[in-house]
Amino acid sequence: GAGVSQSPSNKVTEKGKDVELRCDPISGHTALYWYRQSLGQGLEFLIYFQGNSAPDKSGLPSDRFSAERTGGSVSTLTIQRTQQEDSAVYLCASRRSGYGGELFFGEGSRLTVL
């Protein structure tokens, strides 16, 4: 597609359940980022994939969070045993290869943990 696509757009789950959030980046973009946006907290970096390099996982808040990127394209962010504090908008962004290019963001997946 023309832009970064994320699904689901909204997800309501019960505490303790696992959730998977999907990101389909712009075709040809080698860099992919996941951020978490909470009210008043701005954008919190979670994980960064660049080509075939090992991902930068330094932003993942706990071992309940993981992400993978298959075939250098689609990425899935998994949150296990969700907690109420995981409620947020999860944003995916992609960037064309090259130095310091613009990030293109998806609409986000709003996660609500009850």
Add this chain to the structure above:
Amino acid sequence: AQSVSQHNHHVILSEAASLELGCNYSYGGTVNLFWYVQYPGQHLQLLLKYFSGDPLVKGIKGFEAEFIKSKFSFNLRKPSVQWSDTAEYFCAVNGDSGYSTLTFGKGTMLLVSP
């Protein structure tokens, strides 16, 4: 580690007023600097960016920003705001090379009253 500080969390202006949003970053090396904007109900989009050269950069919709290296600042300005500028504005920094994480500030919510 890199960090970004945005001075104001909320700004309220009347139409035609001038705008300046403060942004300071912390990083010892070469940086790329960005301002992103999120209009109500929309995804994040790039407003302007600085990589090198002229420290005064111009973006879309009449916005500009000035990089002052000695002050580690990248303030956003617009001489006359419009109601349609109501949005959340995020400053971001990307250190050393383009192949690194993009760190965002907590954002500034701008409300322009007609």
